[in-house]
Amino acid sequence: MMNEYTPPHAEQHKSHRAGWLRAAVLGVNDGIVSTASIMLGVSAASANSSTVVTTGIAALTAGALSMAVGEYVSVSSQKDSERADIAIERRSLVDNPDEELAELTWIYEQRGLKPELAQQVAQQLHDHDAVAAHARDELGIDHTNLAKPSQAALASATSFAIGAIIPIVVTLVPGTMDTLLIIVSSLIGLGISGAVGAYIGGGHRVIAAARVFLGGGAAMALTALVGHFVGATI
Numbered sequence: 001m002m003n004e005y006t007p008p009h010a011e012q013h014k015s016h017r018a019g020w021l022r023a024a025v026l027g028v029n030d031g032i033v034s035t036a037s038i039m040l041g042v043s044a045a046s047a048n049s050s051t052v053v054t055t056g057i058a059a060l061t062a063g064a065l066s067m068a069v070g071e072y073v074s075v076s077s078q079k080d081s082e083r084a085d086i087a088i089e090r091r092s093l094v095d096n097p098d099e100e101l102a103e104l105t106w107i108y109e110q111r112g113l114k115p116e117l118a119q120q121v122a123q124q125l126h127d128h129d130a131v132a133a134h135a136r137d138e139l140g141i142d143h144t145n146l147a148k149p150s151q152a153a154l155a156s157a158t159s160f161a162i163g164a165i166i167p168i169v170v171t172l173v174p175g176t177m178d179t180l181l182i183i184v185s186s187l188i189g190l191g192i193s194g195a196v197g198a199y200i201g202g203g204h205r206v207i208a209a210a211r212v213f214l215g216g217g218a219a220m221a222l223t224a225l226v227g228h229f230v231g232a233t234i
């Protein structure tokens with residue numbers, strides 16, 4: 001009977017969260033930049049305030065849905081290939097059990113175990129759960145925790161919407177200069193999400209914030225310029 005194990009050490013690891021947090025920060029950045037840019041483009045074409053708000057809501061909806069669909073499709077194909085790899089492994093364990101045991105032994109030797117110990121460990125893990133051992137140590141897959149397309153799609157759409165809502169909400173404040181508020185609120189949002197992204201990734205917060213700030217600012221300025229010229233021409 002496996003005994004319940006509580007690790008003695010208190011340190012909190014972060015890297016297992018890094019993946020989806022980084023995706024969430026990217027989603028927020030995407031939401032802010034694309035929605036604010038579209039709204040500024042329409043506003044520069046001298047559209048009235050309610051048109052700008054409607055445009056923002058349309059941009060949020062379209063962006064969130066396309067992010068969700070894109071994420072769902074890409075994570076589904078990742079899950080499909082994980083499943084296919086595990087099926088291949090499962091079949092090979094039946095067809096060539098000795099080769100598979102030798103392969104696992106070799107993997108442990110590469111990781112620094114002495115040949116006898118590597119062989120013992122491989123044998124014991126084979127006896128315990130051969131598929132799990134090969135999935136984990138050969139393929140790097142946790143077969144009890146495969147990719148989750150729906151979760152990823154939802155997280156992606158939500159983070160995009162959180163970013164996109166910023167420039168929309170500020171335009172709802174009555175009697176204010178939409179364009180200026182869109183720019184200021186979006187740049188503040190970008191600065192914050194840039195710093196958060198750096199914190200997660202262990203990067204330099206000010207540099208990361210400046211990078212997102214400048215990149216996002218440039219995208220908004222260029223779209224406003226295009227909107228202005230198109231508005232003046234059509």
Ligand SMILES: [Zn+2]
Pocket residue numbers: 089092100103134138
């Ligand atoms: Zn194998």
